[in-house]
Amino acid sequence: MDLSTHEFVIRNPAWLAALALLPLLGLFFRRSLVRQGFGRRAASVTVRCAVAALLILGLARPTWRLACQRVFLVVAHDTSQSIGPEAQAASAAFRRQLLDHGGRMDIREMPFPDDPGRGPTDLAGAIVAARALAPADRVPRIVLLSDGNPTAGDTLGAAAAAGCEVDVVPLPHAQHEVYVGAVEAPGEVRYGEPFFADVLVYALHADTGRVALRVDGALHEQREVTVAAGENRFRFRGLTAEAPHVRLTAEIDGFRDTFPDNNRGAALVFTRPKPRVLIADPQPELAGVLRLALEAGGPFDVEVRAAADLPQQLDALLEYDLLIVSNTPAEKFSEHQLADLERYVHEHGGGLIVIGGDRAFTAGDYGGTRLEAMLPAEAHVRPDKPKPSLAMMLLIDRSGS
Numbered sequence: 526m527d528l529s530t531h532e533f534v535i536r537n538p539a540w541l542a543a544l545a546l547l548p549l550l551g552l553f554f555r556r557s558l559v560r561q562g563f564g565r566r567a568a569s570v571t572v573r574c575a576v577a578a579l580l581i582l583g584l585a586r587p588t589w590r591l592a593c594q595r596v597f598l599v600v601a602h603d604t605s606q607s608i609g610p611e612a613q614a615a616s617a618a619f620r621r622q623l624l625d626h627g628g629r630m631d632i633r634e635m636p637f638p639d640d641p642g643r644g645p646t647d648l649a650g651a652i653v654a655a656r657a658l659a660p661a662d663r664v665p666r667i668v669l670l671s672d673g674n675p676t677a678g679d680t681l682g683a684a685a686a687a688g689c690e691v692d693v694v695p696l697p698h699a700q701h702e703v704y705v706g707a708v709e710a711p712g713e714v715r716y717g718e719p720f721f722a723d724v725l726v727y728a729l730h731a732d733t734g735r736v737a738l739r740v741d742g743a744l745h746e747q748r749e750v751t752v753a754a755g756e757n758r759f760r761f762r763g764l765t766a767e768a769p770h771v772r773l774t775a776e777i778d779g780f781r782d783t784f785p786d787n788n789r790g791a792a793l794v795f796t797r798p799k800p801r802v803l804i805a806d807p808q809p810e811l812a813g814v815l816r817l818a819l820e821a822g823g824p825f826d827v828e829v830r831a832a833a834d835l836p837q838q839l840d841a842l843l844e845y846d847l848l849i850v851s852n853t854p855a856e857k858f859s860e861h862q863l864a865d866l867e868r869y870v871h872e873h874g875g876g877l878i879v880i881g882g883d884r885a886f887t888a889g890d891y892g893g894t895r896l897e898a899m900l901p902a903e904a905h906v907r908p909d910k911p912k913p914s915l916a917m918m919l920l921i922d923r924s925g926s
Contacts, residue, residue, distance in 0.1 A: 534587070534588045535585050535586065535587045535588070536585070536586035536587075536588060537584060537585050537586050538585060539585075540581055540582075540584040540585040541581070541582075541585050543581045543584075544578060544581055547574050547577060547578060550573070550574060550577055551570050551573075551574050595629065595630070595631065595663055595664065596630045596631070596663065596664045596665075596666050597630070597631045597633070597658075597659045597660060597663035597664065597665055597666070598623075598630045598631065598632045598633070598666050598667075598668060599633050599634075599635055599655040599656075599658050599659060599665070599666070599667050599668070600620055600623060600632060600633070600634045600635065600668045600670065601635045601636075601637055601651045601652070601654075601655045601667060601668070601669050601670065602616045602620060602634065602635070602636055602637075602670040602671075603616070603637065603646060603648075603651075603669075603670055603671035603672065603696065604636045604637065604638070605637075605638060605646040607646060607672055607698065607702075607784070608671075608672060608696065609697070609698075609783055609784075611697045612672055612696035612697045612698065615696050615697060616670045616696055619670060619694055620634060620670075623668070631663060633658055635651070635654065635655055635658060637650070637651040637654065638650075638651075646671065646672075646675050646677070647675065647677040647678045648669065648671060648673075648675040648678060648680040648683070649675070649677070649678025649679050649680045649682065649683035650677070650678050650683075651669065651671075652667060652669065652680070652683040652684055652687055652691060653683055653687075655667045655669075656687045656688070656689065659689070664689075665687075665688075665689040666689055666690050666691075666692070667687065667689060667690070667691045667692070668691075668692045668693075668694060669691060669692065669693045669694065670694045670696055671693070671694075671695070671696060672695065672696045672697070672698035673693070673695055673696075673698070698729075701729065701730055701732075701781040701782060701783055702728070702729045702730075702782060702783045702784060703726060703727070703728040703729070703730075703732060703734065703752060703777060703780040703781070703782050703788075704726070704727055704777075704782075704784070704787035704788060705724065705725070705726055705727075705775050705776075705777055705787065705788060705789055705790035706725040706726065706727045706756070706790070707724075707725045707790055707792075708722060708723070708724055708725075708773050708774075708775045708790045708791055708792035709722065709723040709724075709725065709792065710722040710723070710764075710773055710792045710794050711794060712794065712795065713794070713795045713796070713797055714766045714794060714795075714796060714797065715766070715796070715797050715799075715800065715824070716766060716767060716796050716797060716798055716799045716800075716824050717765055717766070717767060717799065717823070717824030718765065718766065718824075719762075719763065719764065719765050720764050720765070720766070720794070721760055721761060721762045721763075721764060722738065722760070722761050722764060722773050722792065723758050723759065723760050723761075724736055724738060724758070724759045724760075724761065724775040724790070725756060725757070725758055725790075726750075726752055726756075726757045726758075726759065726777060727755065727756055727757070728752040728753065728754055728755065728757065728780070729754060730754055730781070731751070731752065731753050731754055732751070732752055732780045732781055733749070733750070733751045733752070733779070733780070734749075734750065734752070734777060734778060734779030734780035735747055735748065735749055735750070735777065735778050735779045736748050736750050736759050736775065736776075736777050737775070737776045737777075737778075738761045738773060738774070738775055738776075739773070739774040739775075739776070740764065740771060740772075740773060741768070741771060741772050742772075742774070745761065745763075745764065746761055746763075752780070766794060766796040767796070768796060769795070769796055770793055770794065770795045770796060771793070771794045771796065772791060772792075772793055772794075773791060773792045773793075773794065774789065774790070774791045775789065775790045775791070776788060776789050777789075798826070799824045799825060799826040800823075800824070800825055800826065800846040800847065801825075801826045801828070801844060801845045801846050801847075802819060802825050802826065802827045802828070802845065802846065802847045802848075802849065803828050803829075803830065803835075803845040803847070803848050803849070804816060804827065804828070804829045804830070804849045804851060805830055805831070805832045805835050805848065805849065805850050805851065805853055806829065806830075806831070806832060806851040806852065806853065807831065807832045807833075807852065807853055807854075807857065807884065808831075809829045809830065809831050811851075812829045812851055813829070815849070815851065815880075816829055828845075832850075832853040832857040832858075833857060835857075835858070835862060836865075837861075837862065838865070839865040839868060839869060842865055842866070842869050842875070843869065843873060843875070845875070846875065846876060847875070847876035847877075847878065848866070848869070848875065848876065848877050848878070849878045849879075849880065850877070850878070850879045850880065850885075850896075851880040851882070851885075852880060852881065852882030852883065852884050852885045852889075853884065853885060853889065854884045854885065854888075854889035854890060855889050855890045855891050855894050855896055856889075856890065858896065860895075863894065863895040863896060864895065866895070866896070866899070867895050867898075867899060870899055871899075877899060879896070879900060886902070886904045887904050887905060889904070890904075891904030891905075892904045892905030893905065
């Protein structure tokens with residue numbers, strides 16, 4: 526049987542004040558109809574005032590509301606991975622008791638997550654879904670059965686936004702549980718660049734066991750570790766990326782544990798190509814030694830070109846991470862190339878190395894050019910320094926003869 530109450534509500538009561546103006550409105554209508562007979566005039570004034578009164582009442586929005594007091598109870602029970610046999614039995618017993626003694630309440634059971642034993646413990650999502658199940662003509666109420674260990678969502682925010690009573694029934698949680706919470710590694714690294722990864726292990730108790738990290742299925746390192754209750758972080762070094770992507774897998778074993786399914790975690794690291802280096806030299810055959818040194822010292826993809834064959838467009842220059850200008854005079858660069866080189870360095874973060882020689886810096890007429898402005902050195906002779914007009918060498922014979 527529904528428990529209902531009837532309620533009369535005026536939503537905009539301020540408009541009722543306009544009813545006080547009806548006598549003035551009636552007087553105005555009466556004076557405007559002086560030429561008509563008394564009967565017709567009275568009827569016309571009455572009809573007009575009645576229409577005005579109904580219009581005012583319509584603006585005040587009177588409402589006759591039927592309020593239902595019957596409770597619609599949604600029992601959301603947690604079936605996530607952290608709910609062990611003891612918690613499952615306690616949850617079933619509570620729901621059975623609630624159904625037996627629920628009285629006139631409408632009771633609806635709602636398990637969460639959708640994939641029992643595998644999905645995350647999203648208490649906030651469960652509250653939102655349970656609130657949506659309640660019909661509009663019922664008083665909603667939510668009972669939440671969980672171990673209280675959410676792994677997703679804002680539980681307190683969802684409960685506050687539900688607009689109804691939310692009761693929580695705590696379920697027994699596992700006493701012995703150790704699991705891999707995450708594997709933290711850079712999302713992207715350079716080819717051959719060393720990096721490290723952190724394995725986050727969470728425990729409900731202090732224990733000892735083993736933590737292993739695998740790289741593309743091959744064992745990288747395994748350690749005997751001791752964990753404390755809460756978060757434990759273990760860092761693995763010596764990792765390098767030499768494939769388009771590297772899959773890291775963390776595994777734990779040897780701990781007192783309840784759920785073995787959460788003893789693994791993984792991360793994917795993508796690899797950027799080798800840094801491309803362009804060497805510009807008027808005599809490319811002389812740059813071979815520098816090329817070999819770069820390739821031996823790091824994972825570089827080195828290309829050698831004659832200075833006259835440098836890229837003519839900025840887009841082509843941006844394909845390289847580093848430009849090495851070796852013993853090249855300024856006359857080998859056009860003004861357009863120097864402008865692109867300046868944008869390559871200042872706007873796009875490209876690397877620039879200039880190697881001197883008999884045709885670079887001052888001897889290469891760098892003074893006053895964009896190339897000199899990009900370098901941390903001056904490439905012209907200061908006028909305040911005197912230039913010798915004559916160089917003399919004396920050879921004196923000091924032999925015994």
